[in-house]
C-alpha cells in the first residue's frame with residue numbers, strides 16, 4: 001500500500017518552478033579548482049604572453065615545494081632560448097628615496113615608447129616584515145593600471161641568495177613572455193644591491209638632496225656599482241639643493257676608479273612625483289645601452305653574470321645538501337660546544353665536520 005502522499009495522483013503538495021538557482025557566493029571560487037598545468041602548458045602560455053599563466057609560473061618558481069621546483073626548473077629551461085631580449089635595469093635607494101613613485105613614473109615613460117615592462121623586486125627583509133615592502137602594486141598606482149606592465153613583489157621566502165635566484169629566474173620567464181624592459185627594485189641598505197647588480201645591465205642609484213650627509217648611508221661600494229645616479233625630489237624649493245647634491249656626487253664619482261665598462265656614470269636631477277626631468281634622466285639609460293652594445297660590454301657582462309649564477313647555484317645547493325644532512329647537523333652542534341668551551345679550535349672542528357661529510361658521501 002502506497003503512502004497517499006507518494007501517490008502520483010496526490011495533489012496536496014506541488015513544486016513551484018521558483019527562481020533560478022542563486023549565484024555562488026564567490027563567483028571566482030571555481031578558478032581555484034583549476035587543473036594542474038603541464039610544463040608545456042606553462043611554456044606555451046608564457047610564450048603567448050598570457051599574464052595569468054606567467055603569474056602562476058612565477059608562483060611555482062617561488063614555491064619551496066620540491067614538486068613545484070621541478071616543474072619550475074623545466075619551464076625555465078624551456079623558456080631560456082626565448083629570454084635575454086630585454087633591458088634589465090636595477091633601481092636602488094634608501095627607503096623614502098622615492099623608488100616606487102619613480103618606478104611608477106619611469107615605467108609610464110618607458111611604456112610610452114612601446115613594449116612591455118615587468119617590475120620585480122628583491123627584498124630579503126620581507127621575510128621578517130611579513131609581506132613585501134617593495135614592488136607592491138598599490139605603491140605603483142599608474143603602472144598597475146597598464147595592461148603592458150607586470151608587477152610582482154619580492155619573493156619572500158628564504159635567504160638573500162634564494163630570493164635573488166628566484167628573481168633572476170623570474171626575469172627569464174618575463175622575457176620569454178615578451179617583457180622587453182625589466183626593472184628590479186631593491187632597498188639600498190644592505191647586501192641585496194650586489195645580488196641585483198649581478199642580474200641587471202644598468203644599475204640606477206636614487207639619491208636625495210639636502211639630508212646633510214652627502215652619501216646618506218649609502219656605502220661606497222654601492223656608489224661604485226652605480227651606472228647612474230638620479231637625485232630625486234628636484235622640485236619646488238628643493239631644486240637648488242638637488243643641483244648642489246648633483247655637483248657633490250659628480251665630484252665624489254671622480255675619485256672612483258673607472259667602471260669595467262669604461263662608461264662614465266652620470267648624475268641627473270629629476271622629480272618622480274611631479275614628473276620633471278624624467279626624459280632627460282632616462283636618456284642617460286638609453287645612451288648607456290647604445291654604448292655597451294657598441295663596445296660588446298653588454299654581451300660580456302651578461303656572460304659573466306650567467307657564470308656567476310651558475311656558481312651561486314652550485315654554492316647554494318652544496319650548502320643545502322651539507323646543512324640538511326641530519327648527522328652533519330648533530331655533529332655540528334657537538335663541535336660548536338667544543339669550540340665554545342675552548343676544547344677545539346674552529347679550524348680543526350670545521351675540518352672534522354667536513355671530513356665526516358665527505359666520508360658519508362663516499363658510502
Ligand code: GDP
Pocket residue numbers: 093094095096097098099100101102232233234235270271272273274
Ligand atoms: P620608496 O620608499 O623609496 O619606495 O619611496 P616612495 O616612492 O614611497 O616615496 C617616499 C615619499 O617621498 C612619499 O611620500 C612620496 O610621495 C615622496 N616622493 C617621492 N618622489 C617624490 C618627488 O619627486 N618629489 C617629492 N616632493 N616627493 C616625492
